[in-house]
Amino acid sequence: MQEKIEKLIKDVLSEMFDPDENLNYTLEHPSDLKNGDYSTNVAMVFFSTLRQDVRKSIGSDNINISGDYNLGHFEWKTPRDCAESIKNKILENKPDFLADIQIAGAGFINFHLSRKFFGRSVEKILNDGENFGKNNLLKGKKVMVEYTDPNPFKPFHIGHLMTNTIGESVARILEFSGADVARANYQGDVGLHVAKAIYGLLKNENLQSKKGSHNLQAENIGQAYVFGAGAYEDNLEAKKEIDAINKKIYNKSDKKINEIYEWGFDVTMEAFEDLYKMLGTKFDLYFLESQMMLIGEKIVHANVDKIFEKSDGAVVFKAEKYDPKLHTRVFITSQDLPTYETKELGLTEEKFKTDPDMDLSIVVTASEQMEYMRVVAKAISLIHPEFEKRMKHITHGMMRFASGKMGSRKGNVITGESLLNDVRDMVSEKMTDRDFSIVEQEKIATDVGVSAIKYSVLKQAIGGDIIYDFEKSISFEGDSGPYLQYSHARANSILEKAQKENILPDPHAMPSEIFEVEKLLYKFPEIVLRSVEEYEPHYVANYLIEVARAYNSFYGNNLIVDKKDKTSGYKVAITYAFTFVMKNGLHLLGIEAPKKM
RNA sequence: GCCCUUGUAGCUUAAAGGAUAAAGUACUGGUCUUCGGAACCAGCUAUGGGGGUUCGAUUCCCUCCAAGGGCACCA
Numbered sequence: 001m002q003e004k005i006e007k008l009i010k011d012v013l014s015e016m017f018d019p020d021e022n023l024n025y026t027l028e029h030p031s032d033l034k035n036g037d038y039s040t041n042v043a044m045v046f047f048s049t050l051r052q053d054v055r056k057s058i059g060s061d062n063i064n065i066s067g068d069y070n071l072g073h074f075e076w077k078t079p080r081d082c083a084e085s086i087k088n089k090i091l092e093n094k095p096d097f098l099a100d101i102q103i104a105g106a107g108f109i110n111f112h113l114s115r116k117f118f119g120r121s122v123e124k125i126l127n128d129g130e131n132f133g134k135n136n137l138l139k140g141k142k143v144m145v146e147y148t149d150p151n152p153f154k155p156f157h158i159g160h161l162m163t164n165t166i167g168e169s170v171a172r173i174l175e176f177s178g179a180d181v182a183r184a185n186y187q188g189d190v191g192l193h194v195a196k197a198i199y200g201l202l203k204n205e206n207l208q209s210k211k212g213s214h215n216l217q218a219e220n221i222g223q224a225y226v227f228g229a230g231a232y233e234d235n236l237e238a239k240k241e242i243d244a245i246n247k248k249i250y251n252k253s254d255k256k257i258n259e260i261y262e263w264g265f266d267v268t269m270e271a272f273e274d275l276y277k278m279l280g281t282k283f284d285l286y287f288l289e290s291q292m293m294l295i296g297e298k299i300v301h302a303n304v305d306k307i308f309e310k311s312d313g314a315v316v317f318k319a320e321k322y323d324p325k326l327h328t329r330v331f332i333t334s335q336d337l338p339t340y341e342t343k344e345l346g347l348t349e350e351k352f353k354t355d356p357d358m359d360l361s362i363v364v365t366a367s368e369q370m371e372y373m374r375v376v377a378k379a380i381s382l383i384h385p386e387f388e389k390r391m392k393h394i395t396h397g398m399m400r401f402a403s404g405k406m407g408s409r410k411g412n413v414i415t416g417e418s419l420l421n422d423v424r425d426m427v428s429e430k431m432t433d434r435d436f437s438i439v440e441q442e443k444i445a446t447d448v449g450v451s452a453i454k455y456s457v458l459k460q461a462i463g464g465d466i467i468y469d470f471e472k473s474i475s476f477e478g479d480s481g482p483y484l485q486y487s488h489a490r491a492n493s494i495l496e497k498a499q500k501e502n503i504l505p506d507p508h509a510m511p512s513e514i515f516e517v518e519k520l521l522y523k524f525p526e527i528v529l530r531s532v533e534e535y536e537p538h539y540v541a542n543y544l545i546e547v548a549r550a551y552n553s554f555y556g557n558n559l560i561v562d563k564k565d566k567t568s569g570y571k572v573a574i575t576y577a578f579t580f581v582m583k584n585g586l587h588l589l590g591i592e593a594p595k596k597m
Numbered sequence: 598g599c600c601c602u603u604g605u606a607g608c609u610u611a612a613a614g615g616a617u618a619a620a621g622u623a624c625u626g627g628u629c630u631u632c633g634g635a636a637c638c639a640g641c642u643a644u645g646g647g648g649g650u651u652c653g654a655u656u657c658c659c660u661c662c663a664a665g666g667g668c669a670c671c672a
Binding site: 044188395465467 | 599601602603608609610611614615616617618620622631633635636637652665667669
């Protein structure tokens with residue numbers, strides 16, 4: 001559609017004016033529907049370039065623009081006059097998708113699309129169904145998205161939930177744009193945090209209980225971690241002991257520790273899998289830190305004195321040599337231990353080794369990792385120049401309490417599981433007046449709860465922090481995930497009713513009125529495109545709210561299923577179109593669209 | 598100190614250099630013997646301060662102020 005109108009404008013302009021005139025104009029949807037379906041500032045831009053030319057030659061602002069153009073003589077005092085000329089020219093040969101053109105404001109040309117156009121777009125949505133909104137921007141491209149990255153032996157907190165939500169949504173948007181996406185997860189299976197947890201387990205045997213679900217066991221391990229982390233800071237004896245445990249984990253010399261390690265690793269990883277299942281994520285690849293570390297070390301050692309250098313006994317990378325905005329970071333400590341930077345180096349190389357044809361490797365993390373990732377990326381680019389353009393780091397804000405930063409070391413965290421459970425309970429309470437089996441009830445409560453959480457993350461641009469406040473962040477009304485699901489479920493029950501009354505969707509039974517919801521539905525593919533270009537799911541989230549609102553308003557003002565109404569088939573068609581768009585859109589956010597709730 | 602992010606309604610957030618800055622929430626009032634009230638309709642309130650570029654700036658540039666993050670052996 002955009003192309004058609006753009007072509008129309010270009011044709012007119014090239015007929016009227018010199019085609020060499022390189023005009024930098026825009027054609028977009030006005031934010032306010034009153035200003036038409038499309039709007040262009042071409043007249044204003046054209047007028048002001050002409051005026052600048054004239055100003056240069058006669059040195060005055062107060063002028064009329066006049067001249068003989070291909071189509072005759074024009075005299076323009078304002079951009080509106082120019083817009084008027086363009087409008088008249090277009091209306092000479094009005095295409096059927098256009099209803100009207102209006103000039104507004106300082107000289108905007110506003111296009112109003114015709115009834116016929118909207119009928120055709122509803123029909124297209126019905127035909128495309130679950131494919132509506134897809135595009136081919138990334139067709140044939142291979143993309144790996146790494147996100148979530150929880151550490152075994154540590155609690156899965158709501159920050160992980162945030163990364164998972166964003167990563168999953170980005171992955172789905174990429175897929176919708178034709179990309180072949182591999183989902184990757186990176187696990188810190190070694191390191192001091194593991195030693196801290198094992199120390200906590202050794203000191204609190206009750207936490208080693210193998211009774212109960214693996215979720216329960218994983219929770220105990222999380223508590224053990226908090227215990228160990230606290231002891232590490234407060235107690236010198238404990239610190240020594242934990243450091244000793246850490247060594248034993250590395251060299252696997254202690255049978256008891258090995259046993260605890262294996263159990264703890266399995267249990268926490270399984271608990272993560274349960275969460276992923278609820279959240280709708282299925283990872284294709286898992287990378288373990290212990291292995292990336294070895295690969296990274298090799299890379300660093302091979303490049304000492306080339307890219308890396310020794311300094312105070314450590315191996316460092318002086319990134320400021322290449323870019324003054326970057327800084328020096330340690331890759332191998334003076335104790336000969338690799339740092340996170342080195343492991344990241346190994347991870348990146350391993351990813352490209354896993355799939356040498358990969359076009360893009362995306363990593364999603366919190367923004368606190370932005371600076372050092374830039375340094376690491378610089379180092380990798382020097383070693384592998386061919387990777388430079390194929391790496392992308394997406395950083396999101398942090399989940400924080402009003403009181404300050406959340407940290408798993410201190411134990412002032414909300415685990416992903418506890419949040420999910422709390423929200424699920426709230427949903428269940430709201431569902432009491434409806435009749436579901438226990439299995440149905442549980443599934444729906446999970447889907448709605450996940451939706452409330454995910455939407456609260458995805459409704460805003462990725463960069464910003466989220467101030468976590470259970471009462472305020474998790475909403476079921478208004479601007480919320482459940483609101484979207486509710487609208488979808490209600491539309492579905494209308495479709496059921498239509499089926500019972502034998503009213504089939506008919507995109508040709510158009511009423512004269514054009515509903516606002518129709519003016520939004522056809523834009524979905526454009527929204528998806530913008531989302532994928534900017535890696536920003538919030539465009540989809542905001543769009544869905546607008547569509548849902550428009551549909552609910554349509555629902556409130558119209559009787560949709562009505563045998564006496566000749567246009568009922570069209571209204572049913574709109575309802576079908578709405579459910580397709582909503583379902584596809586929710587899918588992109590990683591949210592389920594239940595038919596009933 | 599240097600670098601990176603970010604400052605929009607009481608609160609949480611939108612806005613691709615465009616038009617009267619848009620929603621939710623909160624608050625006030627209204628809708629309902631039609632299809633699911635997790636709804637609909639109406640009202641109320643905002644661009645941190647100061648310059649600049651532009652026909653036009655929340656958006657770009659400069660400066661000041663404020664918040665958060667990062668800056669050598671943690672991840």
